[in-house]
Amino acid sequence: xxxxxxxxxxxxxxxxxxxxxxxxxxxxxxxxxxxxxxxxxxxxxxxxxxxxxxxxxxxxxxxxxxxxxxxxxxxxxxxxxxxxxxxxxxxxxxxxxxxxxxxxxxxxxxxxxxxxxxxxxxxxxxxxxxxxxxxxxxxxxxxxxxxxxxxxxxxxxxxxxxxxxxxxxxxxxxxxxxxxxxxxxxxxxxxxxxxxxxxxxxxxxxxxxxxxxxxxxxxxxxxxxxxxxxxxxxxxxxxxxxxxxxxxxxxxxxxxxxxxxxxxxxxxxxxxxxxxxxxxxxxxxxxxxxxxxxxxxxxxxxxxxxxxxxxxxxxxxxxxxxxxxxxxxxxxxxxxxxxxxxxxxxxxxxxxxxxxxxxxxxxxxxxxxxxxxxxxxxxxxxxxxxxxxxxxxxxxxxxxxxxxxxxxxxxxxxxxxxxxxxxxxxxxxxxxxx
Amino acid sequence: xxxxxxxxxxxxxxxxxxxxxxxxxxxxxxxxxxxxxxxxxxxxxxxxxxxxxxxxxxxxxxxxxxxxxxxxxxxxxxxxxxxxxxxxxxxxxxxxxxxxxxxxxxxxxxxxxxxxxxxxxxxxxxxxxxxxxxxxxxxxxxxxxxxxxxxxxxxxxxxxxxxxxxxxxxxxxxxxxxxxxxxxxxxxxxxxxxxxxxxxxxxxxxxxxxxxxxxxxxxxxxxxxxxxxxxxxxxxxxxxxxxxxxxxxxxxxxxxxxxxxxxxxxxxxxxxxxxxxxxxxxxxxxxxxxxxxxxxxxxxxxxxxxxxxxxxxxxxxx
Numbered sequence: 230x231x232x233x234x235x236x237x238x239x240x241x242x243x244x245x246x247x248x249x250x251x252x253x254x255x256x257x258x259x260x261x262x263x264x265x266x267x268x269x270x271x272x273x274x275x276x277x278x279x280x281x282x283x284x285x286x287x288x289x290x291x292x293x294x295x296x297x298x299x300x301x302x303x304x305x306x307x308x309x310x311x312x313x314x315x316x317x318x319x320x321x322x323x324x325x326x327x328x329x330x331x332x333x334x335x336x337x338x339x340x341x342x343x344x345x346x347x348x349x350x351x352x353x354x355x356x357x358x359x360x361x362x363x364x365x366x367x368x369x370x371x372x373x374x375x376x377x378x379x380x381x382x383x384x385x386x387x388x389x390x391x392x393x394x395x396x397x398x399x400x401x402x403x404x405x406x407x408x409x410x411x412x413x414x415x416x417x418x419x420x421x422x423x424x425x426x427x428x429x430x431x432x433x434x435x436x437x438x439x440x441x442x443x444x445x446x447x448x449x450x451x452x453x454x455x456x457x458x459x460x461x462x463x464x465x466x467x468x469x470x471x472x473x474x475x476x477x478x479x480x481x482x483x484x485x486x487x488x489x490x491x492x493x494x495x496x497x498x499x500x501x502x503x504x505x506x507x508x509x510x511x512x513x514x515x516x517x518x519x520x521x522x523x524x525x526x527x528x529x530x531x532x533x534x535x536x537x538x539x540x541x542x543x544x545x546x547x548x549x550x551x552x553x554x555x556x557x558x559x560x561x562x563x564x565x566x567x568x569x570x571x572x573x574x575x576x577x578x579x580x581x582x583x584x585x586x587x588x589x590x591x592x593x594x595x596x597x598x599x600x601x602x603x604x605x606x607x608x609x610x611x612x613x614x615x616x617x618x619x620x621x622x623x624x625x626x627x628x629x630x631x632x633x634x635x636x637x638x639x640x641x642x643x644x645x646x647x648x649x650x651x652x653x654x655x656x657x658x659x660x661x662x663x
Numbered sequence: 664x665x666x667x668x669x670x671x672x673x674x675x676x677x678x679x680x681x682x683x684x685x686x687x688x689x690x691x692x693x694x695x696x697x698x699x700x701x702x703x704x705x706x707x708x709x710x711x712x713x714x715x716x717x718x719x720x721x722x723x724x725x726x727x728x729x730x731x732x733x734x735x736x737x738x739x740x741x742x743x744x745x746x747x748x749x750x751x752x753x754x755x756x757x758x759x760x761x762x763x764x765x766x767x768x769x770x771x772x773x774x775x776x777x778x779x780x781x782x783x784x785x786x787x788x789x790x791x792x793x794x795x796x797x798x799x800x801x802x803x804x805x806x807x808x809x810x811x812x813x814x815x816x817x818x819x820x821x822x823x824x825x826x827x828x829x830x831x832x833x834x835x836x837x838x839x840x841x842x843x844x845x846x847x848x849x850x851x852x853x854x855x856x857x858x859x860x861x862x863x864x865x866x867x868x869x870x871x872x873x874x875x876x877x878x879x880x881x882x883x884x885x886x887x888x889x890x891x892x893x894x895x896x897x898x899x900x901x902x903x904x905x906x907x908x909x910x911x912x913x914x915x916x917x918x919x920x921x922x923x924x925x926x927x928x929x930x931x932x933x934x935x936x937x938x939x940x941x942x943x944x945x946x947x948x949x950x951x952x953x954x955x956x957x958x959x960x961x962x963x964x965x966x967x968x969x970x971x972x973x974x975x976x977x978x979x980x981x
Contacts, residue, residue: 302761359897366889498762533765537762599774
């Protein structure tokens with residue numbers, strides 16, 4: 230009897246509020262509130278704003294890719310269209326003196342994005358898979374190309390720009406400073422993330438998973454796979470539009486760049502890098518990618534090469550993304566064996582990191598050697614200055630790379646062994662449980 | 664009339680070029696069931712390899728060697744990359760090829776820089792072969808047509824008349840049966856992937872001098888190639904040919920004839936607005952055919968996918 234009652238309570242607490250489900254949200258909200266006091270510089274605020282917008286967009290994208298199993302190559306359209314609409318509304322507010330408070334602007338972007346998604350989704354969601362991917366690609370190219378033609382809405386080459394400070398002041402705030410915009414963005418981030426999470430818990434969200442995994446079976450249960458996909462698509466369009474509205478508020482300009490394939494491609498990259506299998510995956514992806522983008526691009530011209538390589542390697546070796554790698558550690562943690570992994574990790578990952586840095590240095594050296602201005606032989610890596618035309622740096626870098634990778638490979642045997650042990654219960658423990 | 668002839672030839676050059684890419688892509692699709700996003704990147708690699716070879720040995724060795732190198736690279740990517748990702752399913756495969764396309768573009772920029780490289784047609788072919796009215800037709804264009812037609816005939820012969828072709832066709836539809844008969848099906852797949860990418864490489868070698876060899880060339884042609892095989896019907900070689908020629912002629916005609924939307928609208932009976940700069944529909948009134956030429960293929964694809972999801976000649980639903 231105790232067994233059934235425990236199952237009953239488990240079932241009851243499943244849909245309700247527990248500490249485990251509420252705690253992450255509270256912690257994240259507190260972190261968002263405190264962050265501006267930790268990183269006070271202007272550039273840090275810019276990065277954090279961009280990060281928040283990317284998170285909303287990536288979460289919206291994952292509603293399709295991760296939860297609905299629909300691969301879209303043109304999702305920038307919905308964010309961009311929402312953003313463009315918000316820019317126009319912002320300008321109307323300025324010229325016509327419409328009393329619209331700025332914090333409500335993303336709703337308009339969201340509704341417009343959803344409107345677009347309704348029109349396009351009405352024919353593109355009939356099937357998932359390749360046909361859906363190709364239609365999204367075609368629509369993406371169409372809209373991106375027409376942004377140069379339809380000047381009235383897209384503003385042609387220079388895009389549409391405006392001024393966010395003409396809206397109705399909210400409690401005296403006019404959103405002149407970056408910090409005010411940060412809190413506005415953060416508020417929308419928490420709100421839309423929560424709504425998207427709750428959407429994934431609704432019957433429609435659950436059915437989206439079912440349709441992703443086995444559309445035929447879902448249809449035998451009496452659900453139309455097409456309508457389920459359509460609802461996910463519209464919801465995703467809404468939140469992409471919200472992200473577009475936030476973009477409009479932050480940067481006060483939208484151009485063709487916000488619509489084109491490069492933006493659509495990078496959101497796919499971000500989402501997959503973070504991991505499509507878990508709700509928080511795209512959040513990690515957006516944070517890591519924005520950091521890489523803003524930190525790495527200051528350091529090296531080759532950052533896109535590294536990001537591309539990272540992406541391909543992730544698809545090949547960790548199809549679950551960063552979130553997948555993190556969640557792989559849940560089993561060892563529950564078995565209480567996470568501690569045994571620490572030493573092998575250090576022994577493998579530090580040489581591997583050194584090897585990767587060595588390889589990157591080799592790329593930098595070669596790039597400088599090939600493409601630097603004629604006669605310029607001096608460069609510096611990690612604060613060490615040297616000449617690219619002397620053999621010493623080449624030898625050192627190759628040696629460091631080879632030794633790093635050799636050590637990592639040698640120690641990885643031990644890591645694999647420990648990993649295997651950490652994922653199974655030891656016999657004595659198993660005996661104790663019984 | 665002369666203009667029509669010239670456009671027909673230009674469209675044929677472009678269409679056959681598209682066909683060299685789309686034929687390989689459509690074969691690879693019917694084999695693995697996944698669209699290779701990086702296909703146009705192999706086309707770019709072909710052009711760059713040929714450029715590098717032509718600097719040391721001239722154009723002609725590049726014409727032979729570059730496609731072979733590209734084919735080997737393609738086969739290696741299938742063997743060590745794609746086959747690994749295959750077990751995770753179709754979406755990761757598609758994403759893998761997408762990432763590969765990004766990576767190849769970055770690698771090309773790493774070695775050859777961001778600017779166009781001076782890769783030119785051989786001097787033997789730099790003369791006007793004949794002229795239609797006042798328009799001279801370059802010998803190189805005729806050479807491109809000849810190579811493409813030759814490749815098409817070879818492909819058709821190998822696929823339909825030889826034993827190797829029979830085994831490939833059988834392996835496409837019934838891989839398990841063919842494997843049970845003692846053929847190495849993974850090896851056949853690798854070979855088809857290699858040949859498909861080599862064809863793309865060859866297209867790059869002959870298109871590089873004509874369309875320019877720069878890091879954006881893959882991106883420029885890449886999505887058009889998808890559009891082509893989607894319109895033609897995924898997996899259909901004849902569909903790829905028809906769609907390639909259709910798109911080639913359609914874009915060339917659209918770029919050459921300056922039909923203005925305003926004329927059409929006025930012919931239908933609308934009245935031209937007096938104050939154009941403030942009119943809400945001013946963009947529709949100022950629209951011209953060359954402006955919308957580049958997006959016509961995408962429009963056609965969306966229309967075809969909506970009304971006939973398996974394309975013009977496709978048999979199965981993708």
